[in-house]
Amino acid sequence: MPGDSSRPIRTATGADFAETRRAIVAKSEDTWIVLGAGSILQQPGHGCAGYALQEGEGGDLTLFDCGPGTLRSLVNSGLQLEQVKRVVITHFHLDHVLDLFALAYARRNPGFVARDLDLVGPSGLQSFVERAGKALGGVERGFNGVRYLEVDPGERIASKSLPEYRLSTVDTHHSKISLAWRVDLPSGGSVCYSGDSGEERGVAELAKGVGIFCCECSFPEEVAQPNHLSPAGAGRMATHAGCDLLLLTHFYPSMDPQRAGREAAEHFDGRIELARDGSRHLFPVQEPAEGLTN
Numbered sequence: 228m229p230g231d232s233s234r235p236i237r238t239a240t241g242a243d244f245a246e247t248r249r250a251i252v253a254k255s256e257d258t259w260i261v262l263g264a265g266s267i268l269q270q271p272g273h274g275c276a277g278y279a280l281q282e283g284e285g286g287d288l289t290l291f292d293c294g295p296g297t298l299r300s301l302v303n304s305g306l307q308l309e310q311v312k313r314v315v316i317t318h319f320h321l322d323h324v325l326d327l328f329a330l331a332y333a334r335r336n337p338g339f340v341a342r343d344l345d346l347v348g349p350s351g352l353q354s355f356v357e358r359a360g361k362a363l364g365g366v367e368r369g370f371n372g373v374r375y376l377e378v379d380p381g382e383r384i385a386s387k388s389l390p391e392y393r394l395s396t397v398d399t400h401h402s403k404i405s406l407a408w409r410v411d412l413p414s415g416g417s418v419c420y421s422g423d424s425g426e427e428r429g430v431a432e433l434a435k436g437v438g439i440f441c442c443e444c445s446f447p448e449e450v451a452q453p454n455h456l457s458p459a460g461a462g463r464m465a466t467h468a469g470c471d472l473l474l475l476t477h478f479y480p481s482m483d484p485q486r487a488g489r490e491a492a493e494h495f496d497g498r499i500e501l502a503r504d505g506s507r508h509l510f511p512v513q514e515p516a517e518g519l520t521n
């Protein structure tokens with residue numbers, strides 16, 4: 228078992244972190260777009276996991292997870308497959324990755340305008356894509372020439388510098404290999420996406436001070452599972468993180484989103500929003516703490 232990062236977070240108020248909170252002075256044009264706010268047990272408005280980070284109005288897309296239905300949801304949101312320049316994967320559960328192969332197949336189509344693509348994820352990503360792609364009939368060839376960027380499962384926290392922004396990650400211990408991701412954008416906006424996770428100190432630390440904490444909230448307390456979050460756990464993580472916005476997502480049918488929001492608010496006094504397929508969330512841009520004291 229891991230060390231500190233596996234211990235539950237018991238901090239129930241934001242008092243300890245009040246000093247680290249910063250004033251929101253503006254919203255950037257970067258957008259976090261929910262493509263799938265549910266689980267493998269899909270419901271209207273809550274499909275399998277998928278998110279798009281759009282840099283600037285009409286800009287390129289980085290997908291975070293790519294579960295079944297993600298690409299359909301993307302075009303339904305007014306976006307295009309050719310805008311995807313990077314896909315970041317949290318773990319290899321089917322509800323988070325299946326549309327990777329739909330994307331590869333699309334890229335083989337003569338009607339697709341090919342462009343550079345980064346595939347980022349846990350160690351073993353390339354081998355996973357190649358093995359599953361072969362089983363699907365050579366689909367993996369749609370990813371010929373893409374750049375794979377894998378994180379070693381032995382790393383506690385790894386930061387991978389990419390040209391446009393800083394990308395950091397931590398192990399969520401949800402499955403054999405599972406990661407949460409954080410992006411810090413040049414505009415000053417930041418987002419942490421939990422992927423699938425239990426109440427993990429390491430994930431809350433990764434989310435420290437972020438603008439948007441997109442946090443899974445799979446189950447209500449009465450059917451809580453250790454490798455997923457309930458509203459109370461998500462709220463405590465958000466308080467520990469001191470994020471500006473807690474965006475609850477990955478709802479199973481037993482988790483009513485409205486109830487999730489109410490119960491998370493008992494543990495987090497910041498802004499809470501509920502993810503739904505197609506919902507868009509602007510990044511709060513914060514002023515550095517030093518600026519407040521001058």
Ligand SMILES: [Zn+2]
Pocket residue numbers: 318320401402423
């Ligand atoms: Zn999972």
Ligand SMILES: [Zn+2]
Pocket residue numbers: 266267276320322323423477
């Ligand atoms: Zn999941």
